[in-house]
Amino acid sequence: MLTTAYVPGAPNWLDLGSPDTEASIAFYSAVLGWDHQSAGPQAGGYGFFLYDGKVVAGLGPLAEDGASPSWTVYFHSPDADATARAVQDAGGSVRVNPADVFTYGRMAAFTDPTGADFAVWQPGDTNGLELVAAPHTLCRVELYTTDAPAAKAFYRSVFAWESTDLEMGPGLTYTVLYPSGTGQDAAHGGLMQLPQANLDAGATAEWHPYFEVRDCESTVAQAGEAGAIVLIPPMDVPGMGRMAMFLDPHGAAFAIIDSHSPNQ
Structure with a gap:
């Protein structure tokens, strides 16, 4: 069962890449009762889905060339750079090199050897999602x-x-x-x-x-x-x-x- 007491390897973040973020906000609000909050003008259109005032997912415009609308699952990493090396050693590929997201944390995105995309989140000021394993999360x-x-x-x-x-x-x-x-x-x-x-x-x-x-x-x-x-x-x-x-x-x-x- 998921909890917000995140340990290495556990899912700790989730976000949606959308070609129309306003339409996505309307859809998930209607289906899951989510609210939305912008991360601010410096965040390039990124924002947060909230339920009961707590962050339950992220939302942003499609950022990678050729990317399709999709949900990306992030797993907790205590060291995103070390995980990137481990991914390459195991036959995966690095889509987005490890990089700091302001002071919130450090992220990187990968593709596994079978073609599935995923990412990691190394917590900084933001540990991860604020509510999981509850209705609408x-x-x-x-x-x-x-x-x-x-x-x-x-x-x-x-x-x-x-x-x-x-x-x-x-x-x-x-x-x-x-x-x-x-x-x-x-x-x-x-x-x-x-x-x-x-x-x-x-x-x-x-x-x-x-x-x-x-x-x-x-x-x-x-x-x-x-x-x-x-x-x-x-x-x-x-x-x-x-x-x-x-x-x-x-x-x-x-x-x-x-x-x-x-x-x-």
């Missing part, structure tokens, strides 16, 4: 990958993550991920091989954020009315909750889950 992250064994080896090398494989059905394995030395109670998400049908259809490796909701069906209805495309309609996932997955109006993928569904 980030509760888990999942990697859908083109090569599960390669991805597991890479992230184990970079973050020393520990993992447990769960058999979800014939030929279907879900890998639970948790920071080194913590155990499954501190699991921050999972990793899953993309099915062959998805690969044949052109699916690529991606990290997806999951947001906790109080009612999966009503949130799906709100998202649809606000312009989202439903990728996975509401479904029960044994031991996890009732979930659904979307593309927001600009094509950024995210999921929701009601982990307190009565069916669990």
